[in-house]
Amino acid sequence: MLGAIGLDEIQESAYRALVAVGAAEVSDLAHRLVLPEPDTERALRRLEQHGLAAQSSARPGRWVAAPPGVALGALLTQQRHQLEQAELAAVLLAEEYRAESAEPDVHDLVEVVTGASAVSHRFHQLQLGATDEVCALVTGRPVAVSGMENEAEEQVATRGVSYRVVVERELLSMPHGITELSAALSRNEQCRVIDRVPTKLVIADRALAMVPLTGRGAEPTSLVVHSSGLLESLAGLFEAVWREAMPLRMSESGIPAEADTGPDVTDLEILSLLLAGLTDASVAKQLELGLRTVQRRVKGLMELTGVSTRLQLGWHAYERGWVARTPKER
Incomplete structure (x- = not known):
């Protein structure tokens, strides 16, 4: 003391x-x-x-x-x-x-960290220095830092730093995976799941990123990337994976479960009519729904796709094949 x-x-x-x-x-x-x-x-x-x-x-x-x-x-x-x-x-x-x-010179924009101990230490250090947000892609078979095993994560989250994490579905079947994901969800961290992430990655405050250079069997080596075009590309990669991944929620039994994989029939009808130019009130009247119901469903779709505007929602609806180029006739 x-x-x-x-x-x-x-x-x-x-x-x-x-x-x-x-x-x-x-x-x-x-x-x-x-x-x-x-x-x-x-x-x-x-x-x-x-x-x-x-x-x-x-x-x-x-x-x-x-x-x-x-x-x-x-x-x-x-x-x-x-x-x-x-x-x-x-x-x-x-x-x-x-x-x-x-x-800065080009060589000042990156650091090469070699050795399991050094990689693990730098990984934790990068997060402990975050003040706003940490974004991470977590593989099912990591090299130097096991799964979501991260003693710095809880310390950082309790300081009000937000976390957005995408994990490979394989992690859910591992002995420690469910426990660690449950702990993350209980700290109000945002977690999503996808079949496979392109690489293990952590980004702190969009100012520093860390990505591995070697695979299993070789001495762990990672690249720490400072503010640069490369860092922006890594941030873009994370956002692309985040949009495609499915949100995780806590089931009644306390086990993380994937959220619904897509919109239902009513959601698709609402999207089609909105993209056709109808207002929320007109959509509600057309589908014989309450105005709040329409707004709640639109908000749910925006959360599902990870967007902040309806314009982005429309783009994702087309990209994911949820709606056709012309609204369906009723």
Whole structure:
């Protein structure tokens, strides 16, 4: 609990014990802590350096605890000051980096990361640095990071960073797949499923991307891509796969299940009439439906296709063969 101010577990335990009794001999404190006296004395010396304990001037060999409100308050103030200085240094370094990389050389736009440990570390680091959104394509047979096994994901999601993830259908049949997808859905992450993703991919804030360069059997190697035309292409690839993938929902049994694979007959009729130029109210009247029903179904179709406008919905309806070029006669 006090590790943030530089104390290890033994030192923190020693300080807590000393606070509890106010003052104590090394031998008494060692007995309380169930530690050898040399270890206890070393902990007390460290506390003395932090201003948390002092030797009694009246009784040599006796140690006295400094008042927590004063001593800890001073340490916390010092830590805050150091953090502020570190934040300032980070801002200045970021500005210097941007100035130097205003027109970066081609070799500065990518990093090559080699080795399973290095790839896994960079994969987690990339997500921990995200502030807005993380997009990911997850294969059923990953190389360096197993499936959706990602200890950084939960930490990032709890900070309000949104996740959009497309997984291969094969992952649903794996022992860990259902558990991890259920956990992701419970964190309000958006998950979709598709037969096969073209590659494993993670994109953070559309500023950094990571994609593997090697397959199974070879030493894991990945490419970290910075802002560039290549990054935009990778973002476009993700969006294309996202549009084609089907949303996942949580079934009543708590098992992730694919959402309906497409619109029903009524949805198709609504789409056809809307594309023919009818208003929502006219469509509702024509099909003898409530206006809210029509609007709810249109919203559901937009969520299904992952679009934000009705114009995009119309385009996807044609691309997916949901509607013909001319509206069906009733």
